Amino acid sequence: MAAADVSTVPPPGFYRFKVGQLDVTALSDGTHPFPVDSVMVGASEAQIDQALEHDFLGKPPVGSINAFLINTGKKLILVDAGAGALYGDCCGQVVQQIKAAGYSPEQVDLVLITHLHKDHVGGLASNGRAVFPNAVVRASKVDVDYWSSSAAKARAPAFLASFFDAAVASIAPYKAAGRLQVITGAGPIGDGIAAVTSPGHTPGHLSYAITSQDQTLLVIGDLIHVAALQLPHPDVTVKYDTDGAAARVSRSSVLKSAAENRYLIAAAHLSFPGVGHFRRVADTFEWVPVNYEAAATH
Numbered sequence: 001m002a003a004a005d006v007s008t009v010p011p012p013g014f015y016r017f018k019v020g021q022l023d024v025t026a027l028s029d030g031t032h033p034f035p036v037d038s039v040m041v042g043a044s045e046a047q048i049d050q051a052l053e054h055d056f057l058g059k060p061p062v063g064s065i066n067a068f069l070i071n072t073g074k075k076l077i078l079v080d081a082g083a084g085a086l087y088g089d090c091c092g093q094v095v096q097q098i099k100a101a102g103y104s105p106e107q108v109d110l111v112l113i114t115h116l117h118k119d120h121v122g123g124l125a126s127n128g129r130a131v132f133p134n135a136v137v138r139a140s141k142v143d144v145d146y147w148s149s150s151a152a153k154a155r156a157p158a159f160l161a162s163f164f165d166a167a168v169a170s171i172a173p174y175k176a177a178g179r180l181q182v183i184t185g186a187g188p189i190g191d192g193i194a195a196v197t198s199p200g201h202t203p204g205h206l207s208y209a210i211t212s213q214d215q216t217l218l219v220i221g222d223l224i225h226v227a228a229l230q231l232p233h234p235d236v237t238v239k240y241d242t243d244g245a246a247a248r249v250s251r252s253s254v255l256k257s258a259a260e261n262r263y264l265i266a267a268a269h270l271s272f273p274g275v276g277h278f279r280r281v282a283d284t285f286e287w288v289p290v291n292y293e294a295a296a297t298h
C-alpha cells in the first residue's frame, strides 16, 4: 500500500478563469529561487527576514514567472512569453503549458509584452526563429527603442548588458517579418484592451487593462516582485529597475487604483497563478489570491 514511488510527473502549470466573456489561462513558465538579499533595494536584511517569516517563506523565497493567455473567442492573445531558454532549466515552460491548456503556439494571434526583460520576452524566439509564427508582437515604443539602443546599453549597469542583447534577439524574428508593432502611449489598443503606462521598472513598462462585460483584468507585469516584502513596504524597489523612484510611483498609483476599483489582477511574479486582488490597508497592501473555480468554462 505504501510502496508507490514519488511521482515524477510535473505538476500542472495552467489555471483557467473567466473575465466577463473571456477565457483567461494563467501559464506557469517555471519557478526559481529569488535572490532577495542581492536584488531588493531599500530594505534591510532584518526587514527582509521579518517579511519572509511573516509570510511563512524560506530564504531565498521561490519566485514565479507567469504569463497569461486570453481567448476572446475571436483572437488568442498572450501577455508576456516567459524566459524561453534564458533562465536555464527552471523556466521556459510557456509553450508546454499552452499545449497542456489545449492550444498551440501557432494559434496565438497577438503577443502583448509588458516590458522587454528576458523573463518576459525570452520565450518569443528559439534559435532565432519565432516561437509564435503567426503572431503580431506588440510592446511599448519606449521600451523597444531603449533596449535596442547601444548608447543606452553603454550607460546602463554592466549586469544589464545581457538584457539588451536578449531583448534585441527575442524581437528580431518578428521585426524582420514586419510583425513587431509598437504601442506609443496609454489608451485603447483594440480587442477591449487598454495600455496603462507604468514606467520605472523599465522606461516603457506597460500594464494592460482587459475588460469584458463589467469585469476588468489588470495585467501588471513587474510592478511587484516579492509580495511578502513589497506589499507591506511598497517603497522597496529592485536593482533591475531602470528608475527606482519612478517604479515606486507606478507601483503605488496602479495598486491604489486596482484596490479602489476592485480590479482582478494578473501578476508576472506573484505566486502562480498570480491572480487575485489587492486590498489597501492604510499605505500598504494585502494580496487576496483568486477563489478557485473548477468549471471556469461556462
Ligand SMILES: [Zn+2]
Pocket (backbone or CB within 6 Å): 115, 117, 201, 222, 240
Ligand atoms: Zn522585469
